[in-house]
Amino acid sequence: MSTITTRPLGPEDWRLYRTVRLTALADAPEAFGATWADESTFPEEKWKDRLGRRNSFVAVRDGEACGLVGVVPLDSRVAGLVSMWVAPGARSQGVGGLLVARALEWAADNGFPEVRLWVSEGNDRAERLYSRQGFRRTGEVQLIRDGEDAEEFAMSRHAGP
Template sequence: MPTAAGLHLADLLARPGPYRTRWVRQVARATPAPVNQAAVTRVLAQWLWANGEGEESEMLPRTLRDRVSRALGGRLLSAGTLRLFAAAFGLSEQDEARLWSLLDGPPGPQSDCAPARPGGIVPDMTTPTPSATPPSSATPPAAPAPAPAVRRLAADEWTRYRDVRLAALAQAPEAFGSTHAREAEFTEERWRERLAARNTVVAELDGEPRGLVGLVTAGEGETELVSMWVHPQARGLGVGDRLVRAAIERAEELGRPAVRLWVAEGNAPAERLYARHGFHRTGQVQPVDDEQPGRGMEFAMARPAGG
């Protein structure tokens, strides 16, 4: 029996709008079908590669192609596959909620609503596991893994800001112009000043901080995205995309919708993340750290007003 969630997802991707635009950009060969599954698969693959799930390749993983075929064909849409589509296509809260409501209805004979493994995407189950209990008393499907909560830090949350920032500098020193040793010496007053000067957004999972991004004023009508970091255990869950979207929305609220940022040379996953949100290279380059030229170079990316 076709799954309502899978058919609704296919309909969302076929409608004119941002979801369709995203996969149409990947079309290499036109097909008579309403949705080009190869193009959709490439969108999902690029999101996975950008979030550290495997190495980028011209060959699309067969398992991923199979998942797309089953989902859009209405045969099987798992919880893990739905989470992947939501992150890769930036599904709106309304559309995502509708899909979950369809998925969490009475499970069909091939339903797969297993929760995600920590730090990863649930693989599809090609063959359903037989149940020892009759269908009428089957155990309800597990709830989907919680989505990261994204919010601005309040002025008095300087200790949380400090802890997440220092964790980022310790875990990914190559990604930042500053260093853990330098900022570990900051006083409470300095941390409070920095938090007050930056529109800092934190991503939390189960109440624990798992990502950070800041936004500072730059040139006329511009803002600069800074301090972007996602905890390794939260990568592949859409945290980076949510943080970037939150920063862009805040820039628009401030009346400074043009956003720029710097990316360390060689950080391809970060560049792909920003490119998904309309950023492009400007051609500007500079040292990551003026005081330590040996740390390498970084390049500028910009997103014009209106994206």
Template structure:
């Protein structure tokens, strides 16, 4: 796959079915790295999916009609920053640079919005994700918590000052 053929674009609320399809694939592929479950996503209505797209910048990576990954940024005025969430790259696109393009899309969106930082969480054991974020200027903050209430899996916070 040639990275120059990869397109990163922002989804609109009318593209909720694309968002749903990619999110379901992500949750089925790597459920251990997400705070929500496939069952929760399957229970969402069209209205839920549309509303989610109105409250975030949801980017999608595509090449030759194939959906290769997604990431979202949600502005948080209390932290004067953007929360990077829901990062996923399709297995066939891992190692091709898609992840870096998606992270860059959120960072650029945050800068354009005048934010001072982007932060995220990654699940313990997801060393590939941590290395990706480190390459893009994120550092651990020392904050950690559970991926989901009632589960033993830990996630770590990282921040990128803009």
């Protein structure tokens, strides 16, 4: 049985972050507000800058990255869970739960009592994962990207026990 671990990513991990992020955008373009075409052109400094501003965590199984999540302050009391992705071969194996738990732990440790996120309409698997972690729909809905019909909805939960 494989052991799955999570660890933070820093600016020095920019190559790994770029690889995992671009893989996520290629695998599930409908789940993100960004596109592979846009982000694939980012220079090294942009990746490093993003990691310097964002608290990102990678899941690793058997030495291979298999998931990614970020958590960013939205205001003084609310953190946003962003860029959540689990590799197809690692889904339904607890990777998503570990990543969400890591993001919630970061939020609680850094004084953010609420964590919010957006889920693409129709992404039932993601909604079930977040619901198991205590997230609930807020009623807010927005377009994923300008000029497209795809929508996403907000979910929220309080960090901590």
